[in-house]
Amino acid sequence: EVQLVESGGGLVQPGRSLRLSCAASGFTFDDYAMHWVRQAPGKGLEWVSGISWNSGSIGYADSVKGRFTISRDNAKNSLYLQMNSLRAEDTALYYCAKAFGYSTSCCVDGMDVWGQGTAVTVSS
Amino acid sequence: QSALTQPASVSGSPGQSITISCTGTSSDVGAYNYVSWYQQRPGKAPKLMIYEVYNRPSGVSNRFSGSRSGDTASLTISGLQAEDEADYYCSSYTSSSTLVFGTGTKVAVL
Numbered sequence: 001e002v003q004l005v006e007s008g009g010g011l012v013q014p015g016r017s018l019r020l021s022c023a024a025s026g027f028t029f030d031d032y033a034m035h036w037v038r039q040a041p042g043k044g045l046e047w048v049s050g051i052s053w054n055s056g057s058i059g060y061a062d063s064v065k066g067r068f069t070i071s072r073d074n075a076k077n078s079l080y081l082q083m084n085s086l087r088a089e090d091t092a093l094y095y096c097a098k099a100f101g102y103s104t105s106c107c108v109d110g111m112d113v114w115g116q117g118t119a120v121t122v123s124s
Numbered sequence: 125q126s127a128l129t130q131p132a133s134v135s136g137s138p139g140q141s142i143t144i145s146c147t148g149t150s151s152d153v154g155a156y157n158y159v160s161w162y163q164q165r166p167g168k169a170p171k172l173m174i175y176e177v178y179n180r181p182s183g184v185s186n187r188f189s190g191s192r193s194g195d196t197a198s199l200t201i202s203g204l205q206a207e208d209e210a211d212y213y214c215s216s217y218t219s220s221s222t223l224v225f226g227t228g229t230k231v232a233v234l
Contacts, residue, residue: 035223037170044127044228045162045170045213059222062125100160100175107223110160110215112181114169 002026002113004096009118012086020118022079022096027113030054030074033099033106036081038092039117048094049081050106057106064090086122093117128153128214128226135232136204144229146197146214152224154195158217161190161199165210173212174199201231209233 008020020036036048049060049070058070069082079096097111129147136142146153146161153159161174172181174190177197187202197216201208214226 037225044211045164045215045225046127047215047223047225050223057221059220061222095169097170100172100181105217105221107221108156108158108217110158110162110172110175111170112172112175114171116169 004113004115006094006096006115006118009094009120011121013124014087014122016086017084018086018120020081020094022115024077029077034072034079035097035111036070037095037097040092052104052106059107088122091120091122093119125222125224128216128224130214130226130229133230135234137234138204140204141200141202142204144199144212146226148195148216150195151219152216153197155219156217159192159197160215162213163210204233206233
């Protein structure tokens, strides 16, 4: 079964850091680009970041550029999101998602497999 | 990276067809064949319904179809059913090598 399981969310104070992880199974992880997408409570989807299969192509939303870092470990079938200098507006459910196609670009394809998300709350 | 513009809500009766628009710019929707559509039911993760403007993933009903004219992409749901009630989002690749989602549309089946 194709599966993505996120972890690492929680309650954190503004200005602090958090690292999210996503464990992939059921598919050849290093064949596909991967994404992080977030959804604030009661709001729409917001793309956060994407990374190509070999980490050679990486993209970030302007809202997180310079604060968040995406990475992957293909040997461990895992995706990560290092989040620094967290703000209240980063509060959201963070989804890990697999790209649909085989593009070498990080951010071209749609996402056909999604995890259930890990919740991040930034509050003092 | 402004969000793509979608109507807040669209409604229809069972059996009818509805169309959801997704308006971007010549730097995203109008520039690339990388528009996708997602369905999200309450409390659930999004589901890919359309990729590369027109294409349906395996398992998605052929009642869902995608199109594009200029900087506006559209998702049409034919033969509307109660199970189609959900939020729908478009997304597009951009000239900044990033991805952007639409504002989302709530579909109601009357």
